[in-house]
Amino acid sequence: MFNPTWAMTIEMVIAGVSVIGLFAALGLVLVLMERRVAAWMQIRLGPNRVGPKGMLQSLADTVKLLVKEGMTPDGSDKFLFNLAPYIAMMVAMLLMAPIAFAKDFRLWDMNIGVLYITAISSIMVISILMAGWASNNKYSLMGAMRSGAQIVSYELSAGLSILTIVVLTGSLNITDIINAQADGWWIFKGHIPVLISFVIFIIAVTAETNRAPFDLAEAESELTAGFHTEYSGMKFALFFLAEYINVFIVCAIGATLFLGGWMPFHIGNWEAFNHVMDYIPSSIWFFGKTFFLIFVIMWFRWTFPRLRIDQLLNLEWKYLLPISMFNLLLVTAIAILKWHF
Amino acid sequence: MFIVKYIKDIFSGIKSLLVGMRRTGYYFTHHKEIITEQYPDNRDTLVMADRFKGEVVLIHDEHNEHACTGCTACELACPNATIKIVTKFDITPEGKKKKAIDKFVYHLELCTMCNLCIVACPTDAIKMAQTFEHSVYDRAELTKILNKPGSKIREGIE
Ligand code: SF4
Ligand code: SF4
Numbered sequence: 001m002f003n004p005t006w007a008m009t010i011e012m013v014i015a016g017v018s019v020i021g022l023f024a025a026l027g028l029v030l031v032l033m034e035r036r037v038a039a040w041m042q043i044r045l046g047p048n049r050v051g052p053k054g055m056l057q058s059l060a061d062t063v064k065l066l067v068k069e070g071m072t073p074d075g076s077d078k079f080l081f082n083l084a085p086y087i088a089m090m091v092a093m094l095l096m097a098p099i100a101f102a103k104d105f106r107l108w109d110m111n112i113g114v115l116y117i118t119a120i121s122s123i124m125v126i127s128i129l130m131a132g133w134a135s136n137n138k139y140s141l142m143g144a145m146r147s148g149a150q151i152v153s154y155e156l157s158a159g160l161s162i163l164t165i166v167v168l169t170g171s172l173n174i175t176d177i178i179n180a181q182a183d184g185w186w187i188f189k190g191h192i193p194v195l196i197s198f199v200i201f202i203i204a205v206t207a208e209t210n211r212a213p214f215d216l217a218e219a220e221s222e223l224t225a226g227f228h229t230e231y232s233g234m235k236f237a238l239f240f241l242a243e244y245i246n247v248f249i250v251c252a253i254g255a256t257l258f259l260g261g262w263m264p265f266h267i268g269n270w271e272a273f274n275h276v277m278d279y280i281p282s283s284i285w286f287f288g289k290t291f292f293l294i295f296v297i298m299w300f301r302w303t304f305p306r307l308r309i310d311q312l313l314n315l316e317w318k319y320l321l322p323i324s325m326f327n328l329l330l331v332t333a334i335a336i337l338k339w340h341f
Numbered sequence: 342m343f344i345v346k347y348i349k350d351i352f353s354g355i356k357s358l359l360v361g362m363r364r365t366g367y368y369f370t371h372h373k374e375i376i377t378e379q380y381p382d383n384r385d386t387l388v389m390a391d392r393f394k395g396e397v398v399l400i401h402d403e404h405n406e407h408a409c410t411g412c413t414a415c416e417l418a419c420p421n422a423t424i425k426i427v428t429k430f431d432i433t434p435e436g437k438k439k440k441a442i443d444k445f446v447y448h449l450e451l452c453t454m455c456n457l458c459i460v461a462c463p464t465d466a467i468k469m470a471q472t473f474e475h476s477v478y479d480r481a482e483l484t485k486i487l488n489k490p491g492s493k494i495r496e497g498i499e
Contacts, residue, residue, distance in 0.1 A: 041365040044377045303365040305357065319351065 015107050019096050023245055030244040031058040033291075034298055041302040062237070070233035073135065085231065086240035087127035092245040093119045098174050099252050102262050102283035106174070114166055117253055118159050121208065125151040126248065127212075128217060131239070132227040143226025146309055151208055153316040158204035161197035161326040164331040165257045168194070178261040183262040185260035198258045200324050203338035205250035206297055207312070209243065213304035214312060236241030251293035255286065259293075262286040315326035383437040394454040394469040397424075399445055399487040406468035406495040407488060413486055418461035422453040445487040450480060464498055 009183055032055065039046025047054035072078055082300045087107070094117035098113035100106040132144020153321060166172060168190060169180045178185075186194050206215035218226035228239045255261060307315065342499040368374055378387060401407050411428040461466055467487075479484060 040369045040372065040375075041370050043374050045375060045379075098435065299362060299365065299369075303361045323351075 003235060004144060018095055019107075021023050022096070023092070023241065026248050027241045027244055027279055028058045028062065030248065031213045031240075032292065034244075034301075035065070037295065038302050041299070056248070061292065065233060065237040068233035070231075070235045073137075073230050074250070075136040076230065077134040077136065080234070080331070081230070084127050084134060085235045085242070086132035086142075087130065088124065088242035088303050090244075091120060091123045092242050092249065094123075095246075095249045097247070100174055100178060100256065100261055101286055103129045104282070109173075109175055111171075111173045114172045114177070114257075116156070118162060121246075121250075122151070122155060124208075126323075127242075128227050131231070135230040137229070137230055139223040139225075140227050143219065143223045143229070144217075145215045146152050146228060147210060148211070149309070150214060150216060150312060151276045153313060154204045154207040154214075154320075157320040157324045158208060158318060160200040160321070160328050161204065162253075162257060163196060164190075164197040164328055167328070167332050167335050170335075174185075174261075176261060181260040181263050184266065185258065185263065190331070191334065193327050193334060196327050197324060197331070198254070200320055200327070201254055201258070202296065202319060203315075205254065206300055207316075209246045209250055211243070211247065211297060212301040213306050215301075215306060216309055216312060219252065220308065243301075247294055247297060248290065252286070252290045252296065254293050255289035259289045261289075366477065389471045391473055393473075394456060395472045396449055396454075396470050396475065397447055397452065397458060397487070398470045399466055399467050400465075401489055401492055402422060402495070403421060403493075405489060405492045406462035406494055408495055409442050409445060409465040410464075410494060410499050411440050411465075412463065414461045414463060415467060418457045420455065420457065421451045421453060423448045424458060442488055447485045447487050449475060450482065450483040470490060 035057070036046045038044075047057035048057045050060045070083055081298075083336075095117060097108040098106065098110055098116055116341075128147045129144045130153075132140040132142075132147070135141070165177060167187055168186060169177045171177060181189070183189075187198055210217045216226075217230070223229070228293055231239060262278060262285050264277040264282070264285055266277060379389065393444065399407050399409060411426055412425045413428075416424045416426050425444075425446040426442055427444040427446065427447075428440050430442045431436045433439050453470070459469060475483070
């Protein structure tokens with residue numbers, strides 16, 4: 001009965017269900033986390049009415065969005081308008097494939113994992129452009145155009161900073177990259193150049209996920225809600241969810257490349273210390289690092305004011321790109337001369 | 342030198358960002374700093390900032406007397422025509438006519454709480470109260486007569 005085709009099908013169904021489950025859980029947790037972090041950073045309390053300490057707030061919000069009417073405006077391009085949020089979601093789902101959540105636990109171990117991630121994440125901009133264009137609304141279009149300019153330019157420095165790790169590891173395979181960090185994470189092993197590329201990576205992915213201080217695509221004070229101005233109900237919720245899932249994914253990638261993925265924290269020859277660290281399950285290491293990075297990105301959002309579009313492009317083309325190119329050269333020299341530990 | 346300025350720019354930029362993050366990080370870890378009030382749960386223990394201005398009131402003392410001479414300085418000072426002083430003439434015991442207020446009309450719905458009337462008043466007859474629950478079902482209720490019925494001007498105020 002269990003011929004390979006069936007086994008494959010069942011496997012895919014299980015993977016699909018768990019990815020969707022993870023999405024739902026992440027959406028609830030991250031939205032609540034964001035609101036909490038925001039509140040505390042702005043000397044407020046945050047949600048505290050629904051459930052114990054406001055824990056169920058995001059659940060209540062989700063239910064509210066589910067029962068709302070998902071309107072499609074009259075003048076819009078109906079097909080594209082309805083398609084856009086699903087593309088955003090699909091991109092997020094595809095990006096889950098190569099991520100290693102724990103030791104030997106991933107959906108797809110492919111040998112071009114890093115390339116796959118950079119390639120797929122560029123599709124995200126299509127869903128945003130599609131939403132902005134199909135809405136037939138000038139705010140939406142303006143937000144989408146900004147987002148296009150932003151993602152296309154920041155993809156460069158994100159890609160270059162990812163390349164530094166590829167150069168050091170000599171592989172595009174996520175598993176190889178993690179295994180190369182068994183004796184120390186790249187951020188420690190790679191000296192200052194890797195630190196610089198880590199900082200550039202964090203800045204670039206903050207921009208790529210359209211989060212403040214780079215949230216020009218939404219810019220609620222200028223463009224109401226940017227590309228998703230016309231969306232309501234569940235279709236809006238999908239965009240909203242996709243934003244948070246993308247934050248999770250880029251942080252997971254950052255944790256994998258620079259902070260060793262699920263690798264525990266080891267210090268040189270301290271056998272006893274390393275042993276204790278090995279006892280902590282690898283999934284906890286992975287999620288711990290990822291959530292730390294997510295927290296940092298939230299910290300950015302609630303500290304920095306939004307950039308103007310010209311400042312945004314200045315930052316990328318005049319600062320991040322030249323620096324990361326120079327940095328890549330340095331890292332290549334380090335890799336060839338074997339200066340890293 | 343261009344390159345020196347470039348590098349300086351980067352470092353000063355990073356430094357200013359870190360200063361900002363230190364501040365928010367401090368607030369994130371110090372919950373005692375939280376300043377929001379859990380209104381309306383704490384109606385009884387509500388703490389109001391001194392500078393908060395809620396509405397203009399005419400100060401009455403325990404004998405139902407106030408210090409308003411009806412000089413209309415506040416009416417003239419108000420940029421929004423919020424105050425309307427309606428005067429009348431009282432007959433003093435000596436048989437002389439004396440100007441006094443009949444009605445101190447105050448339109449809360451027009452007031453911007455700018456404090457100019459308070460500053461203008463030569464006898465400090467009015468002040469800003471800290472009440473803020475002003476919502477009513479009918480707009481007419483926002484037009485208030487500030488002098489209490491039967492009140493009169495305090496002795497010795499000119
Ligand atoms: S506070 Fe300002 S607006 Fe209000 S009554 Fe006084 S002068 Fe007029
Ligand atoms: S409140 Fe003061 S300024 Fe206004 S009429 Fe009375 S005395 Fe004059």
